[in-house]
Amino acid sequence: MLILDGCSTTTIVVPERRSAGDVGMSYEKLNRVLNEGFHNNATVRLADGHEFEAREILVGRDSTIFVDTEGGKPRRVFTPGILRIERTDRLSGALEGLFFGTLAGGALGFGLGSLSSDEGEWSGFGKAILAGLGIVAGGSAGLITGIIHGHRSTYEFVKDTAAAPRTVNPR
Numbered sequence: 610m611l612i613l614d615g616c617s618t619t620t621i622v623v624p625e626r627r628s629a630g631d632v633g634m635s636y637e638k639l640n641r642v643l644n645e646g647f648h649n650n651a652t653v654r655l656a657d658g659h660e661f662e663a664r665e666i667l668v669g670r671d672s673t674i675f676v677d678t679e680g681g682k683p684r685r686v687f688t689p690g691i692l693r694i695e696r697t698d699r700l701s702g703a704l705e706g707l708f709f710g711t712l713a714g715g716a717l718g719f720g721l722g723s724l725s726s727d728e729g730e731w732s733g734f735g736k737a738i739l740a741g742l743g744i745v746a747g748g749s750a751g752l753i754t755g756i757i758h759g760h761r762s763t764y765e766f767v768k769d770t771a772a773a774p775r776t777v778n779p780r
Contacts, residue, residue, distance in 0.1 A: 616701075616702065616705045616755075616760045616761075617760065617761040617762070617763065618760070618761075618762050618763070619762075619763045619764075619765060620633070620634050620762070620763070620764050620765070621633040621634065621764075621765055621767055622634050622635075622636065622639050622668075622694075622764045622765065622766045622767065623635060623767050624636060624670055624767075633767065634764070636668045636669065636670065636688075639668055639694075639764060640666070640667055640668055642762075643666045643668075643694070643696065644665065644666065644667075647700065648696070648697075648698050648699070648700070649664055649665065649666075650662065650663070650664045650678060650696070651663055651664070651666060651694050651695060651696040652694065652695045652696075653666070653673070653675060653686070653691060653694050654691070654692045654693050654694070654695065655686060655690050655691055655692060656690050656691070656692050657690065661675070661677050661679075661684065661686075662677065662678040662679055663675035663676060663677060663678060663684075664676050664678055666694065668688060668691075668694075669688060670688060671687070671688060672685050672686065672687060672688055673685070673686050673687075673688045673691060688766075689766075689768050691766045692765070692766060693763055693764060693765050693766060694763075694764045694766075695761060695762070695763050695764075696761070696762045696763075696764075697759040697760070697761050697762075698759055698760045698762065699755075699756055699759040699760075701759070701760035702755040702756060702757075702758055702759035702760040703752055703755040703756045703759075704755065705751075705755055705760055706751035706752050706753070706754045706755020706756070706758075707748050707751050707752040707755060708751070709751050710747040710748045710749070710750050710751015710752060710754070710755075711744050711747055711748035711751065712747070713747050713751070714743040714744050714745070714746050714747015714748060714750070714751075715740055715743050715744040715747065716743070717743045717747065718739045718740040718741065718742055718743020718744065718746075718747075719736070719739070719740040719743065721739055721743070722735070722736030722737075722739035722740055723736065
């Protein structure tokens with residue numbers, strides 16, 4: 610299932626955080642996240658059903674400004690009208706795919722090698738070769754899958770800070 614869907618994260622976005630223990634990400638931090646690194650394109654989905662492919666996104670309390678990548682024109686939308694912003698990062702997806710594919714392939718290769726008898730061609734060094742082949746095959750498959758699917762980050766907007774979930778402080 611992980612191979613078919615890829616990795617993803619969903620983060621709640623609130624106008625401002627009340628305390629360090631609160632769930633969610635502030636507009637200020639979201640702006641830093643969306644505009645850092647090599648990949649800063651995202652999809653902005655509005656409550657009225659419109660969606661825009663965007664870059665250079667700047668989220669503010671009242672309005673959000675971005676460049677529409679399809680027309681190349683700057684746009685301004687009402688921030689409370691945003692449902693979510695989605696971003697796919699292929700580099701993170703590739704690294705995650707490589708890691709999980711290597712782990713799974715190595716485990717499978719090692720497991721298959723361990724099932725064989727201690728005699729014959731798969732004893733000792735042969736089992737290590739089988740585990741190594743599993744690592745190479747799994748890592749390659751994971752890397753390719755990660756590049757294709759990427760890591761999807763979804764930022765769900767909460768209309769008001771008061772409506773955002775709070776963490777419970779254990780006592």
